[in-house]
Amino acid sequence: MPDRLTLPDWNSLATRADESLPLLETALLIARDEYPDLDADLYDTLVRSHVAHLRHEIDAIASWPLKMAAINRHLFEELGYSGDHEEYYDPRNSYLNQVFERRLGNPISLAMVQMEVARRLGVPLDGVSFPGHFLVRLPVDDGLLVMDPFNGGRPLGADELRERARPHLGGDIPDDNALLRILDPASHRAILVRVLRNLHGVYAERDEWDRAARSADRVLKLIPDQAEALRDRGMAYLKMEHLGGARQDLARYLQLVPEAKDAVELRERLVELNATPPSRMH
Numbered sequence: 001m002p003d004r005l006t007l008p009d010w011n012s013l014a015t016r017a018d019e020s021l022p023l024l025e026t027a028l029l030i031a032r033d034e035y036p037d038l039d040a041d042l043y044d045t046l047v048r049s050h051v052a053h054l055r056h057e058i059d060a061i062a063s064w065p066l067k068m069a070a071i072n073r074h075l076f077e078e079l080g081y082s083g084d085h086e087e088y089y090d091p092r093n094s095y096l097n098q099v100f101e102r103r104l105g106n107p108i109s110l111a112m113v114q115m116e117v118a119r120r121l122g123v124p125l126d127g128v129s130f131p132g133h134f135l136v137r138l139p140v141d142d143g144l145l146v147m148d149p150f151n152g153g154r155p156l157g158a159d160e161l162r163e164r165a166r167p168h169l170g171g172d173i174p175d176d177n178a179l180l181r182i183l184d185p186a187s188h189r190a191i192l193v194r195v196l197r198n199l200h201g202v203y204a205e206r207d208e209w210d211r212a213a214r215s216a217d218r219v220l221k222l223i224p225d226q227a228e229a230l231r232d233r234g235m236a237y238l239k240m241e242h243l244g245g246a247r248q249d250l251a252r253y254l255q256l257v258p259e260a261k262d263a264v265e266l267r268e269r270l271v272e273l274n275a276t277p278p279s280r281m282h
Contacts, residue, residue, distance in 0.1 A: 004040075005041050006025070010029065010218070013222050021188040021189055023115065024044070024112070025040070028096055030096075030195060030199075030218060038097050043097055048120075050117050058070060063140075071114070071117060072147070072153030081105070082103060083104075083149075083152075093109060094109055094195055094198050094202070096112060099113060107134040108134040111136050115136060128182075130161075132168060133148065134186075135149070136149055146161060161183070165179065197219065200219075212232065213236035219232075220233065225256060227256045230249045230252050231266070234246045234248075234250040238273075253266065254266060
């Protein structure tokens with residue numbers, strides 16, 4: 001019997017090295033906030049079954065691109081994992097338990113499924129924090145194979161990647177060196193932070209400020225004093241009338257980035273908060 005999957009403790013994550021931060025377990029830890037009865041073993045067993053189905057076929061294939069094609073065919077065609085094009089901003093697309101159950105997700109959650117299966121099969125698939133949609137990359141003999149997990153793992157050529165990056169670079173087309181920098185592998189910490197920032201954005205848009213605050217708080221468990229997360233949690237606290245917490249977070253944000261674009265507006269907010277009677281601080 002394989003060992004039961006143990007989820008890490010939130011308070012242990014900040015001190016762990018990026019390479020020792022477990023991607024599947026921490027993604028399920030994020031999901032447990034919303035689904036407290038989540039059974040992590042169930043999803044680990046599911047990944048094991050995907051891997052077991054593919055093992056013989058993958059071991060018999062010599063080239064990395066063909067191994068990856070077989071993995072993608074099983075995940076996206078046979079099992080039906082797919083990008084949620086209809087309800088892209090449904091928060092369930094960011095919670096890995098729901099992605100496994102619904103076989104629907106957003107680019108980053110589908111990438112995590114793809115990476116977990118590929119890596120257990122010995123295929124060194126990495127995530128890429130590409131501007132816009134998250135992608136995955138695999139080293140091959142003549143460079144990199146870059147794929148789009150939101151669209152069935154479709155390979156992307158250099159010209160398409162340049163066009164995808166262009167709107168996020170002020171209209172400039174990246175040269176080869178700039179494109180390679182954009183395609184650097186994302187650390188597990190960076191991937192998990194991006195999941196949480198996506199969730200924060202969804203919940204803020206829905207005025208679900210308790211969940212927005214929680215998402216920002218979880219970023220701070222991964223990266224203490226991350227400036228944007230402090231601001232986001234502080235603004236969510238403000239919406240919830242948790243004024244003491246708002247004042248503390250916004251003051252720390254301004255201390256860390258005094259020249260931020262929103263610094264003037266937030267200093268005005270802080271002046272108002274500091275003039276609030278202590279009886280209203282909670």
